[in-house]
Amino acid sequence: MSRVGVFVCHCGENIGSTVDCPEVAERCKQMPGVVHAEDYKYLCSNPGQNKIKQAIKDHQLEGVVVAACSPRMHEPTFRRAVTDAGMNAYLCEVANLREHCSWVHEEADSTTEKAVDLVRLQLEKVKRNKPLQPIEVPITKTALVIGGGVAGIQAALDIADSGHKVILVERSPALGGHMAQLSETFPTLDCSQCILTPRMVDVSRHPNITLMTYSEVEHLDGFIGNFKATIRKRARKIDEELCTGCGECLQKCPSKDISDGFNEGLTTRRAIYVPFTQAVPNIPVIDVENCRHYQKKKCDRCVKACPTKAISFNQQDELIHVDVGAIVVATGYKVMSTEKFPEYGYGTYPDVITGLQFERYASASGPTQGVIKRPSDGKEPETVVFIACSGSRDAAKGVKYCSKICCMYTAKHAMLLKHKNHNSKAYVFYMDIRAAGKNYDEFVRRAIEEDGVKYIRGRVSRVYEEDGKLVVKGADTLLGGRPVEIKADLVVLATASLPNDGQSELARKLHVGCDEYGFLAEAHPKLKPVETNTAGIYLAGACQSPRDIPETVAQASAAAAKVAALLSRSHLTREPIVAEVNRRPAPLHSDCTGCFLCESACPYRAIGQEEILDRDGIVIKTIAKINPGLCQGCGTCVATCRTKAIDLHGFSNEQIFAEIMSL
Amino acid sequence: MRIGYYPGCSLKSSAREYEESVRALCAALDLELVEIPDWNCCGASSAHVMSADLALGLRTRNLAQAEAAGLDEVLTPCAACFSHLAEARMELADNPNKRQEVADFIGLPYSGRVRVLNVLAVLDRYRDRIAAKVKNPFRYKVACYYGCLLVRPPEVVQFDRPENPQSMDRLLEAVGAKPIPWACKTECCGASFSVTRTDVVANLSGRIVADAVKRNAAAIVVACPMCQSNLDLRRPEINQQLEQEHGIPVLYITQALGLALGIDPQQLGLQRHLVPVELPEPEPEVVTADDDDDDD
Known part of the structure; x- marks a missing residue:
């Protein structure tokens, strides 16, 4: 191929002021293979693009080099232009004269010389370019939502309402997550359960949603539009079809003293249990580790109690395989264990509790029906001290980041205490009050000014x-560091929010990244806040970083919108810049020797194995095979391959070497 | 086992019983102490306020002498000496220029090889051996008092938890004692104000004594000559301040462990205390019964 056109852009003065653009065009005309070269003030403009289109027709061009700005910005523009003129988009290359030359050098002959070199590189490449076609990928029109807290519930409902199927997987026996544990929510003090439980029921009734509780994602394969997930449906030991949720079994179970996770260990539950009264689904689960039938092999009281014979001791875990097109990860958070703070007496003093435990006391569904009491003797505390930033913003003992929700929930806790017990005293030790949000600062002011909560700026030693x-x-650091001692009946630590248990294992299974703390990483903090670096997998809620309910819900809806947009398409198109393992005539078949170093090197798990069979179906050779749906065109496998059997379309070894040799 | 030993001035004078008990206990544990040849004062509470170079020189000279004697680790029982030496070591660790400057100043080569250990860090290594050698279980409620310098600042001492240290508690538990949870584990005793502002010491040390007594401790256990001196020597002023007569003894950790191991009290220097060491009857041994709940 040797009919290339070169178009040199001045980019206003951006390139033109330091590079002699007419001179570059003139020099290009001398280069072998160039049949046309010209310069223009703004090539990206409409007249500029028309010049390119016209030249393609006039000179029957077979390749185009645009010498202009970074290809990040305008490569799509120029590729569209050449396509309009009937040329394959991948026969157009951009030489970056702006960021790589004019912006970083003074006006000089050598600057123009470098610009000529940059064009020559692309010229040598474009001569060897081959027409490429975008890859089309089909889409499975079902979404998988992992996590059944408020984030997962919102995402599942939004996707389902847009007409797509959703599989919602929740690890615990019931929907709701942390939000179901909360009492009232800031800044409106509306009851958490009252706004959440109807949404839980909506999920269970929605015709487009398949709800799988007590289940976990075991394995994930595939790629955007075409994921294959394996879900472990753990054995409840209850036949879900037969169980009516009457609760007879719960009363008869003799194993009683098991710490109740839903009540944050403040109460006990039995070995057969429903996490909370309003649970969806209202089907009990048998905790095998604590059940006498399994541990001592001699109890069957629940079986005798069950009127529908729903207890099924022999039920086994099931592995369920599903095809999904998109995934929303909404696995939530946990709070830091206060055992890290012996100086705050946890472990020794039962009346030093976490914020989540306080929520359970304050909640109408909690162990005290909403009366705030203390664990040691069940008395109502008169003086309560709240310690904000317990572990947050503390690189020495906890985590460096701000847990974000604590300032607000601590103000709410103090306010609830004052509302429920008018004679009580509430003190809050804080570093800063971070109350940015709609009606948030007003809420904190209300706690201080109307409810008389005493805020003390300083740390507790x-x-x-x-x-x-x-x-x-x-x-009290506002009183010049004067020491303060408060005799309290109850101390509430606002402990740091942490990534949930098992989140890093899940991230590995899904092949999405984590940040330095273990929260799941978004693709771009500003412009791709709900996407991950793995196409087709989205994030919602506190699995990404600590966040409150309004933000979580907004993000879940955002993720759902992305999923809905994806699933509403008939197929996906992808850049054809993908790697391919070469094929040769028999008996070689391919330069690939089957070492599969590339398979372990590929960061996108796009490389698998392919067997080459003879006519009788007998394997002659096993070679690497690259899945073009997964390949991101990074080129790692090309560099790894010892026999040079892999080439990247659009960036072949031949092209790269030709570029280098032209210098 | 051999380990370097830096007694510092206190252990040769006002805290002789600390040195006596350290030596007696280490002998019982087959730990040979190699006193740093020609050691000098660490600068105590005055050098660093007079001249930073002088303070650093005095501290580093001891470490350099230890290096010259082929030692890798130095046991420094006095908490203030420990703090000073550890601080010098840290200050010079990442600063080769300063290291050379100080080496020239003291006229000795210094590489920074020697590690500085306090008495708790060393004994913690021998906890199992100590537990195995117990003759008279030290079955008392004890108030483990760490003071300021053993565990702070954390980046200098690199030892235990700064807010709620556990090493002394663990050691005493190993010999049968029951460390009490109390408020003053790492509070300040008043330190060197003992001489210039005795009233301040009486006030600060008074709180420590009062809290230990209130929680029925039989003894306060320390690992610092300054703390011991303030709680023991200044007891008349403390009692006057509290308007109560408190006779709770203040033992060094090495004395408490030594008693448990059956070492002669004279050898441990108990007779040198100003508040007489009179321990009550040991608490009865608690036998925990295994109860298997099988009420099915």
Whole structure:
């Protein structure tokens, strides 16, 4: 191929002021293979693009080099232009004269010389370009939502409402997540369960949603539009079809003293249990580790109690394979264990609790029906100290980041205490009050000004017990660091929010990245906040970083919109810049020797194995095979291949070497 | 086992019983102490306020002498000496220029090889051996008092938890004692104000004594000559401040462990205390019964 046109752009003065653009065009005309060269002030403009189109027709061009700005910006523009003129888009290349030359050098002959070199590189490449066609990929029109907290519920409902099928997988026996544990929510003080439980029911009734509780994603293969997920449906030991949720079995179970996770360990539950009264689905589960039937092989009281014979001790875990086109990860968070803070007495003093435990006391569905009490003796505390930033913003003992929700929920806790017990005293030790959000600062001011919560700016060095009280020792840094001691009945630590248990394992299974703390990483913090670096997998809620309910719901809807847009298309098109393993005539078949170093090197798991069979179906050779749907064109396999059997379309070894040799 | 030993001035004078008990206990544990040849004062509470170079020189000279003697680790029982030496070591660790400057100043080569250890860090390594050698279980409620310098600042001492240290608690538990949870584990005793502002010391140390007594500790256990001196020597002023007569003894950790191992009290220097060491009857041994709940 040797009919190339070169178009040199001045980019206003951006290139023209330091590079002699007419001179570059003139020099290009001398280069072998160039049949046309010209310069123009703004090639990206409409007249500029028309010049390119016209030249393609006039000179029967077979390739185009546009010497202009970064291809990140305008490569699509120029590729569209050449396509309009009937040329394959991948026969157009951009030489970056702006960022790589004019912006970083003074006006000089050598600057123009470098610009000529940059054009020559692309010229040598474009001569060897081959027409490429975009890859079309079909789409499975079902979404998988992982996590059944408020994020997963919102995402599932939004996707289902847009007409697509959703499989919602929740690890625990019931929907709801942390939001189901909360009492009232800031800044409106509306009851958390009252706004959440109808949404839980919506999920269970929605014709487009398949709800799988007590289940976990075991394995994931495939790529955007074509994922294959394996879900482990753990054995509840209850036949879900037969169970009516009457609850007879719950009363008869003799294994009683098991810490109740839903109540954050403040109460106990039995070995057969429903996490909470409003649970969806309202089907119990048998905790095998604590059940006497399994541990001592001699109890069947629940079987005798069940009127529908739904107890099924022999039920086994099931592995269910599903095809899905998109995935929303909404696996939530956990709070830091306060065992990290012996100086705050946790473990020794039962009346030092976490914010989540306080939520359970304050909740109408909690162990005290919403009366705030303390664990040690069940009395109502008069003086309560709240310690914000317990572990957050503390690189020495906890995590570096701000857990974001604590300032607001601590203000809410203090307010709820004052509302429920008018004679109580609430103190909050804080570093800063971070109340950015709609009606948030007003809420904190209300706690301070209307409800009389005492805010003390300073850290707490120690909590110790004396005469039945917890003495909280801290400093008031607004009073010049004066030491403060408060004798409290209850101390509430706003402990840091952390990535949920098992989140890094899940990230590995899904092949999505984590940040330095273990939260799942978004593709771009500003412009792709709900996408991951793996196409087709999206994020919602606190699995990405600590966030409150309004933000979580907004993000879940955003992720759902992305999924709905994806699933509404008939197929996907992808850039054809993908790698391919070469094929040769028999008996070689391919330069690939089947070492599969490329398979382990590929960061996108796009490389598998292919057997070459003879006519009788007998394997002659096993070679690497690259899945063009998964390949991102990074070229790692090309560099890894010892026999040079792999080439990247559009960036072949031949093209790259030709570029280098032209210098 | 051999280990370098830097007694510092206190252990040769006002805290002789600390040195006596350290030596007696280490002998019982087959740990040979190699005193740093020609050691000098660490600068104590005055050098660093007079001249930073002088303070660093005094501290580093001891470490350089230890290096010259072929030692890798130095046991420094005095908490203040420990803090000073560890600080010098850290200050010079990442600063070769300063290291050379100080080496020239003291006229000795210094590489920074020697690690500085306090008494708790060393004994913690021998906890199993100590537990195995117990003759008279130390079955008392004890108030483990760490003071300021053993565990702070954390980047200098690189030891235990700064807010709620556990090493002394663990050691005493190993010999049968029951460390109490209390408020003053790492509070300040008043330190060198002992001489210039005795009233401040009486106030600060008074809180420590009062809290330990209130929680029924039989003894306060320390690992610092300054703390011991303030709680013991200044007891008359403390009692006057508290308007109560408190006779709770203040033992060094090495003395408490030594008693448990059956070492002669005279050898441990107990007779040198100003508040007489009179321990009550040991608490009865608690036998925990295994209860298997099988009420099915």
